[in-house]
Amino acid sequence: MKKEKVIETVSELPQEFELDVLLEKLVFIEKVEKGLKQIKEGKTKTHEEVKEIVKGW
Numbered sequence: 001m002k003k004e005k006v007i008e009t010v011s012e013l014p015q016e017f018e019l020d021v022l023l024e025k026l027v028f029i030e031k032v033e034k035g036l037k038q039i040k041e042g043k044t045k046t047h048e049e050v051k052e053i054v055k056g057w
Contacts, residue, residue: 001030
């Protein structure tokens with residue numbers, strides 16, 4: 001995650017906020033960015049592949 005994204009996220013919050021709210025937002029953003037990167041790199045599974053994986057659990 002880039003510092004600019006953190007600063008942007010903090011600036012969107014109200015003047016007073018719980019630290020947990022900021023952390024949750026940052027974790028969410030990081031996970032979404034990671035997922036989008038995986039899509040671009042072709043590191044995804046089809047619905048059928050996931051169903052087969054889950055059967056093994």
